[in-house]
Amino acid sequence: MEAVSRSATSLGEVARAAGVSRATASKVLGGHPQVSESARQAVERAAAELGYLPNRAARSLVAGRSESVGVLIPEPSSQLFGDPMLARLLGAIGEELSANGLQMVLFAPQSATDIERLDQYLAGGHVDAVLLLALHESESLLARLQARGIPMVFGGSPRTALLASYVDVDNHAGGRSATQHLVAQGRRRIAHIAGPRDGPAAGQRLQGYREALWNAGLRSDLVEQGASDRDSGELAMARLLATQEDIDGVFAASDTMAAGAMWALQVLGRRVPDDVAVIGFDDSPIAMATQPPLSSVRQPVELMGREMAKLALSMSAVRGQAPRQIVLDPELALRESTVGSAN
Amino acid sequence: MEAVSRSATSLGEVARAAGVSRATASKVLGGHPQVSESARQAVERAAAELGYLPNRAARSLVAGRSESVGVLIPEPSSQLFGDPMLARLLGAIGEELSANGLQMVLFAPQSATDIERLDQYLAGGHVDAVLLLALHESESLLARLQARGIPMVFGGSPRTALLASYVDVDNHAGGRSATQHLVAQGRRRIAHIAGPRDGPAAGQRLQGYREALWNAGLRSDLVEQGASDRDSGELAMARLLATQEDIDGVFAASDTMAAGAMWALQVLGRRVPDDVAVIGFDDSPIAMATQPPLSSVRQPVELMGREMAKLALSMSAVRGQAPRQIVLDPELALRESTVGSAN
């Protein structure tokens, strides 16, 4: 009568209520086969009635596993994962993990001190695996994780030399299908505004653009380098039009740059999509905010998250696996910037 | 020689290396005063040399605390926290928590199953406190947390009837200073596009708008209701111009709506900011992507995160405190949509 809000029911209480020993109760709850049907039912009933929940700390203490997966998120300034994707990605990762009884522990190191602390923490074996959503400079941290045998899964192809597991979107296919879409809309002078060269993604998107145009027998040299921000898109578009004024299609490596490009086009008297069709990449909220709304290449963010989680789960269950790479297909999100409102 | 990559060093090993008992070693590491100087130094040296890290599971098992704080993030679709703010907020929360030796466990329930699982999890005492970044429908979950005495801190004023602790931005002050800024720029016919009424924030921003205009002796009835998406902003702006064509300033309750409003203005032949100045709210990335760049009310996201974490820390350290509310001042991010490039 006094233990109202006291600590949760423990295994011992369940065992007593079921009339068995803790050992047997543990076996039942752990799904071991070596228990009689009667014992199993008694324990399960008792557990249900008492609302038993195993104590995570105790379990991981004896098991030597933490039942949790660390997720490293990029600093807010990072361009690699647009913020809007981050929330969706985290949601998907979390769902997959929690469906498997693991928790997601988040790290967002902002300073050198944070990285140091993180290093300590991870080295302490407090997580069963680590998911890296963007590279932080600290190669040494990666190396140490690797050395300690903690499974790592990257989101996006890692920039590092380490042979690692990752889940990425097929940037090449994305660039190709964006460009193919413009071709299919009857566009013939198709330009590309390329993304920054700090990762492999931009190059792959460019290659996709080239391939689509080669296949269509069109020229593929209308390429300008952007820097991922809006202004660089605007400037790149202006340069493109200066070189070749009859451009009728543009594929930009990000929505942000596409927004800038669209602005430049409109300022210079082109109608979108009537004169020039524009398609971006990422399908960020910006794509909905431009006028006209921007077609874009949508990354399968939720799927990526789930695959990352699964990979981590598998790697932490069976150590020493060879790294695996999973590459997912993007899809097109078509809006008025390429198909027109009349279509 | 064989225990190369074995489990981390334990307290026992440190104690042995220091020539003391585990109890004494624990006291040293725990900062207890009842230890001799010599013992203290010996233990500290040994711990440093062996790279000792306490086992979190063991510690929380005996302490009955989990040393971790749960963070509930909204579904991706939620408007309450714009995605870009989420990443910054999480970063700040994480930093503050990890500085205090706690970890941040993330929950992003997507389905009813997830909520159920979450409920179980939280009820199991696996977190010392919960941070709620947006309300999920589940009132019952909140009530159960409350009943169990788990400290909760909301980000943004809660919609619930529960008397709760929260950290919020001063929406009233934000609306007021945005409007005052327009007044200071010499605008006299200032309209407001209000946000959706599903929370208190929109109403407070509106009140701020009214107050500023009353104080300036200007009319404050040029208000249209928006719905937080871009199109609703565009439509609201068109309605406003239809009513009152000489509007020279607009304060929109979100950047998204402001972007729509700007588009409507430009379509209808108004120059921004020459004819009409426009200011938004949130200072989201969209504010940088519009043409001209959009002035906006910036929420002190990092500060909010830190305050939320501190509040949670304090509440979990000393249970049974009265709920506390912290309201932070926003600040203006001025760009060309209100001040012009010539200013």
Next chain:
DNA sequence: CCGGACGATGGAAGCGGTTTCACGATCGGC
């Protein structure tokens, strides 16, 4: 009908810490 094999069970050890408590040594006061 007996012995061996096998399945189910619970006692006990142990995971890595913290905390209580009894003990011996040291110290000061008379």
Next chain:
DNA sequence: GCCGATCGTGAAACCGCTTCCATCGTCCGG
């Protein structure tokens, strides 16, 4: 120079769970 208070110390208990292993009962084959 003796006694009680004070301080530092480590043995041991304990947190809740899993697992090893000895025990016991049952079943089956010879």
